[in-house]
Amino acid sequence: MKSIKVVLIWILISLKEIQGQSNETKCNEQDKIVDCSHLNLTIIPRHIPIYANSLDLSRSFLGRGFVNNAEAGSFLSKTLRLQDINLSSNKISTIPKELFLHPFKQLLTLTMSHNNLIAFPKFHASIKALQIINLTFNSITDFKYEDIDQNEKLGEVDTLLRGNPLKCSCKRLQFMKWLGQSSRVPDILDLTCVTEKVSHRIMSEVISNLKTFEISCKAKLCHTDAEWVKQFDDKLSSMGFSLCMDSKDFFVGNRIEGNVMNVIDSSRKIIFIITHNFIKSYWESYEMEMTRMNAYLKGREDMVIIVLKDKIEIYNMPETIQNI
Incomplete structure (x- = not known):
């Protein structure tokens, strides 16, 4: 039996070598x-x-x-x-x-x-x-x-x-x-x-x-929270995204409403970073409502992203945020 196995193995090896040689020729x-x-x-x-x-x-x-x-x-x-x-x-x-x-x-x-x-x-x-x-x-x-x-x-x-x-x-x-x-x-x-x-x-x-959509995201945050946003901006930039912020992208002399609408139209996503300071700000709530209405009218409801930075209960949030 052992000799038969040896013969079979020898045959298989020989066939493999022959096949390899024939492939080349x-x-x-x-x-x-x-x-x-x-x-x-x-x-x-x-x-x-x-x-x-x-x-x-x-x-x-x-x-x-x-x-x-x-x-x-x-x-x-x-x-x-x-x-x-x-x-x-x-x-x-x-x-x-x-x-x-x-x-x-x-x-x-x-x-x-x-x-x-x-x-x-x-x-x-x-x-x-x-x-x-x-x-x-x-x-x-x-x-x-x-x-x-x-x-x-x-x-x-x-x-x-x-x-x-x-x-x-x-x-x-x-x-x-x-x-x-x-x-x-x-x-x-x-x-x-x-x-x-x-x-x-x-x-x-x-x-x-x-x-056309040169601005990847617009981050809307309360100015009192702007300290940590620089790190956020640097991180996004390293990933190939462009972040629009009021301080560097709003045109001087234009009405705030006009600046907001321009940014909304030229952005793929609008990110609202929610903090306790954001909720207390009248202007931030106003801009959020403008964004929400604009997104709804243009069929772009999925452009709005909400990020909760602070721990805030839903019932403490403005109605505008709850609707989004």
Whole structure:
């Protein structure tokens, strides 16, 4: 019985080696183009010719190998002159760290469309010739700060993002601002995104709306409570939000009512920070009522946010606050 097991194990190992060898020999080489597509590969063949400038590895199962194989980037042991790499349709969700940390100094185009990527790939610092990164139809919802920084360091590269489940919300404000200001996403007019209310929007329209709503929040507080608001303002600014306050954003010479209405119309959210001093102030209650009525008339009831800083019982609050 023991000898049978040994024979079976030997056969399985032999088959695996044969399969690996056949995978590598099946690649079609023509001129400087190496076509390994449609071969159901789980590893990248090691013997890529040094002279090759185009490598097509599409429509296989490399994603499976990238997860389970610590040597997924072993084909990079040689100095390759690749200008075009196609890894599309490979069920890739994670990329081996060493894969693009290889100095592909001549790499022009990288295609990773129709995979399951959720983040921007990390590249070697010497990769400067790259012109196109195709990330269409993946699972990317946004770019984090490090993703944007990585993209900017690559030089003038076009990043294609169509078909990704992008999200447009306050939490993605930095990403949306970058999309609006950058010329690196040529298919921006084809992008759609999902809002916090799970409605689908055209990304370019959302970005255009962001430019109109330049003020992210208006914090309405009693002036006697203004001491700690500076810290609040600094915190919001570090997160990419702009905070409007009477002391720095009201126009001198304008009536208070006019200033309040201008701020309401140009803000996405109005935050009322409720303290004991706020409740005692006549003007604060008046401005709150103006905000509430304006929001109701314009169908923007969800723009008003109440924050209780002090411990106050509901029955001690003004009727205006209770109604909100």
